[in-house]
Amino acid sequence: MPLATTRRAGLVDQVIEQVRAAVAAGEWPVGTRIPPEGELAVTLGVGRNTVREAVRALAHAGLLEVRQGDGTFVRATSEISGAIRRLAGPELREVLQVRRLLEAEGARLAATHRTAEDLAELDEAMAACEQAEQAADLAAFVRADLAFHQLVLRCAHNGVLAELYRGLTEVVHASVATTVAGGRCESHTGLLAAIRAGEAAAAAAEAEDFLDSLLREHATAGPRGAGATTP
Known part of the structure; x- marks a missing residue:
């Protein structure tokens, strides 16, 4: 033992x-x-x-x-291999679609309502992502990236939205792990810059563009395996 x-x-x-x-x-x-x-x-x-x-x-x-x-x-x-086994194909696409809706609105509200304390926490969360990526520690990157996304939603200061997102923690974790295992350790510096600048439309666009790119990669899975186009 x-x-x-x-x-x-x-x-x-x-x-x-x-x-x-x-x-x-x-x-x-x-x-x-x-x-x-x-x-x-x-x-x-x-x-x-x-x-x-x-x-x-x-x-x-x-x-x-x-x-x-x-x-x-x-x-x-590992947690990454476990997440991949749990979430793939049509299920992954559906999770990405829901994330796009919630994260884009969360980013827009975060740019409007974030506080100085929120920005300091976002900086720390971003630093954790960068450190994990530099160390090539994928499991640590998945945890740090998930924490960053959750923090953005909390910075929106909308309790209902944050609670909805928190309830999706397991599938969001799985979707992050699946995309990271596929080589997508995406930087969110543009999103953080837009939130810091208070640019709501730009922040929402950053969140949408990132998830749209993931959806395009999985477009061939489509609903229940049929071909589909990205929304």
């Missing part, structure tokens, strides 16, 4: 990282069942609720699969 007892704050994140590392190292191969919550809790020196929350997060990311009454199984060797 390659796990060590956790000792500091952020216990859930530490458990996530240790489980992720064990899977990546092949300690728990794809298709195998990981130890039950109680055993993991004892090994890691944390409460069962902490383990349960970490497992839930990794299941949402596509790394694990929880089978009621049977246990938790390794579904993929």
